[in-house]
Amino acid sequence: MNLYSEHYVSPKTERFVNKIWCLDNSIGESLIENKLVLPNGCFNLAIVSGNAIEVHTSKNKYTMNEGFYFCSQMTNKVLVNIQPKTKVTIIQLHSWTLSFFPKYDLNNFSDAIIKIDDAELPFQNKIEVGLNSDISPLLNTINSYFEDLNVLNTTKTIVEKICELIKLHHEEITVSEIGKTLNSSQRSLQIKFKIATGLTIKNYIQILKFRKSVDQMVHSDLEKLKLTDVALYNKYFDQSHFIKKFKDVTKTTPKMFNSDSYFLSKKR
Template sequence: MQLYSEHYVTVKAERFVNKVWCLDNSVGESLIENKLALPNGCFNLALITGNSIEVHTSKAKYQMNEGVYFCSQMTNKVLVNIHPKTKVTIIQLHTWALSMFPKYDLSNFTDSIIKIDATELPFKIQTNSNIEIVLNIINTYFETLSDLNSEKNTIEKICEIIRLREDEISVSEISTALKSSQRLLQIKFKTATGLTIKKYIQILKFRKSVDQMVNSDLEKLKLTDIALYNKYFDQSHFIKKFKDVTKTTPKTFDPDSYFLSHKR
C-alpha cells in the first residue's frame, strides 16, 4: 500500500483548495516514524481515523487521536509519526481560504494544531470517508463558495500579486498595487493567516528553492544558481535560511524523508 498519495479537486474548487493528500497506514502493523513535512503557505484540515499520529512542530508535540484537526501555517519543518491502523486525510487549503470566514482571528496562531468539532465545519464530513466521498464534498462546497464570492477579497489579491510576480516583491509595492496602506494590509493579512506578508513571501521562496533543488539532477542546477534565481544574496545566505527551516544543509537534505508534492 502506498503511504502517501495526492488527489486533486476541480478547477473551480482549486481556487480555495490546493489538493487533498492521504497518509495511509490503515493496514500497517508497525509505526511509521520520523517522516517530515515542510512549510508551504497552506493550512491543513486533517481527518484522522483509527489509532493516532504524533506531530512535532517547532512549538509543541501533538498526539492526534481519531477526529478532525485544524493545522495552522507552519514556519519550520514538522515531524510526523503514524501509528499502525491509522489513516489521515488532509485537505490542504490555500492561504486565503480562511479569510472567507472573518470570524476567525489567526493573528497569533502559527506552528500549532487544534482539535475541532466536526459539527463546526461549514460542510458535513466523516473522518472515515473514502477519498471519493471527501473529494465530492469538498468540490461541492468550495465550488459553491467560489460562485458566491466571484470578487477576490484583499487577502486573495495579496497572495495573487505575490504568486504572479516572478521576482521578489515588497510590501510597499503590494500596497501601491492595491491602493491601500501597508499597515492596514499587514493587519488584515496577519489576522487571516497568522503570518506577516514578508514571512509568507519567504516561505514561498523557500519552497520554490527546495523544489528546484530536489529536481536539480534533471535541471542541472547548482546551489549557487538556485540561490541567485530565488533572490537570495548568495549561496551562503540560502544555506543559512535552509538550515533555519530544516535544521540541515542542502547537501545533507534527504528528500525521501519528506512528504514533498508530486509533479502534476
Template sequence: MQLYSEHYVSQKTERFVNKIWCLDNSIGESLIENKLVLPNGCFNLAFVTGNSIEVHTSKAKYEMNEGVYFCSQMTNKVLVNIYPKTKVTIIQFHTWTLSMFPKYDLSNFTDSIIKINPEELPFKIQIGSDIEIILNTINTYFEALFDLHSEKNTIEKICEIIRLHQDEISVSEIGKLLNLSQRLLQIKFKTATGLTIKKYIQILKFRKSVDQMVNSDLEKLKLTDIALYNKYFDQSHFIRKFKDVTKITPKTFDPNSYFLSHKR
C-alpha cells in the same frame, strides 16, 4: 499499500483547495516514524481514523487520536510519526481560504494544531469517509463558494500579486498596487493567516528552492544557481535560510525523508 497519496479537486474548487492528501498506515503493523513535512503557505484540515498520529512542530508535540484537527501555517519543518492502523486524510487550503470566513482571527496561530468539533465545519464530512465522498463534498461546497464570491478579497489579491511577481516584491509595492496602506495590509494578512507578508514570501521562496533541488541534478544545477534564481543574496544566504527551516544544509537534504507534493 501506498503511504502517501494525493487527490485533486475540480477547477473551481482549486481556487480555495490546493489538494487532498492521505497518509495511510491503516493496514500497517508497525510505527512509521521520523517522516518530515515542510512549510508551504497552506492550512490543513486533518481527519484522523484508527489509532493516532504524532506531530512535532517547532512549538509543541501533538498526539492526534481519532478526530478532526485544524493545522495552522507552519514556519519550520514538522516531524510526523504514524501509528499502526491509522489513516489521515488532509484537506489542504490555500493561504487566503480562511479569509473567506472573517470570524476567524489567526493572528497568533502558527506552528500549532487544535482539535475541532466537526459539527462546526461549513461542510459535513464523516470521519472515515471514502476519498470519493470527500472530494464530492468539498467540490460541491467550494464550487458554490466560487460562484458566490466572484470578486477576490484583499488576502487573495495579495497572494496573487506575490505569486505572479517575477521579482521579490515589497509590502510597500503591494500597498501601491492595491491602494492600501502597509499597516492595513499587514494587519489584514496576519489576522487571516498568522503570518506576516514578508514571512509568507520567504516560505514560498523556500519551497520553490526545494522543488528545484528535488527535481534537478544538483551536480548540474549548483546551489549558487538556485540561490540567485530565487532571489537570495548569495549561496551563503540561501544555506542559512534553508537551515533556519530544516536545521540541515541543502547538501544533506534527503527528499526520501519528506512528504513532498507530487503536484506541480
C-alpha cells in the same frame, strides 16, 4: 499501499483548495517514525482515522487521535510519527481561504494544531472518518461546497489579492509595492494579512521562496544543479544567504538534505 498520495479537486474549487493528500498506514503493522513535512504557505484540515498520529511542530507536540483537526501555517519543518492502523486525510487550503471567513482571527496562531468538532465544519454532508472510507465522497463534498462558495464570492478578498500579486511577481515584491498597487497602506495590509493567515507578508514570501527552492532541488539533479544556481534563480542574495535560510527551516544544509525523509508534493 502508498504511504503518501495526492488527490486533486475541481478547477473552481482550486481557488480555495490546493489539493487533498493522504498519509496511509491503515494496513501497516508497525510505527512509521520520523517523517518530515515542510512549510508551504497553506492551512490544513486533517481527518485522522484509526489510531493516532503524533506531530511535533516548532512550538509543541500533539497526539492526534481519531477526529478533525485544524492545522495552522507552519514556519519550520514538522516531524510526524504515524501509528499502525492509522490514516490521515488532509485538505490543503490556500493561504487566503480563511479570509473568506472573517470571524476567524488567526493573528497569533502559527505552528499550532487544534482539534475541532465535526459540527464546526461548514460542509452539508457528513465527512466519514472510518479507516476504510473512500476518497470519492470527500472529494464530492469538498467540490460541492467550494464551488458554491466560488459563485457566492465573485469579489476577491484583500488577502487573495496580496497573494496573487506575490505569485505574479515570483515572490519578488515588497509590502510597499503591494500597497501602492492595491492603493492601501502597508499597516492596513499587514494587519489584515496577519489576521487571516497568522503570518506577516514577509514571512509568507520567505516560505514560498523556500519551497520553490526545495522543489527545484528535488525535481532536478542536484549533482549537476549548483547551489549557486538555485540561490540566484530564487532571488537569494548569494549561496550563503540561501544556505542560511535553508538551515533556518530544515536544521540542515541543502547538501545534507534527504528528500526521502520528507513528504513532498508530487510534480504536477
